[in-house]
Amino acid sequence: MKATVHVMLKQGVLDPQGEAVRHALGTLGFDGVEGVRQGKIIELDLAGEDRDAAQDQVTRMCEKLLANTVIESYRIEIA
Known part of the structure; x- marks a missing residue:
């Protein structure tokens, strides 16, 4: 059996990695990205x-x- 866990920072918690990705996307010409939240999948x-x-x-x-x-x-997702 497989379990997938999606972990994300809670709303209101500063996400510096997400902000760095948002900035980099803008630098690469991907306009219109107003926010990025980064997490992990286990x-x-x-x-x-x-x-x-x-x-x-x-x-x-x-x-x-x-x-x-x-x-x-x-x-959590159980499959």
Whole structure:
């Protein structure tokens, strides 16, 4: 079973990497980009077939390690 975790900075948290990408896009001639938020995607290969157990396990992983829940939010997809 695969789990995909999308981690992004929460709204209102300064995103200097996103701002650098927005500036670089403008420099390269891509006008009209008013904002960029940068995040990360983490893919996990999990043993077992119980989707609910996998969801619970990945949630615990996010809360303990994969996301800094003070400044980041996360979304989990189980496939």
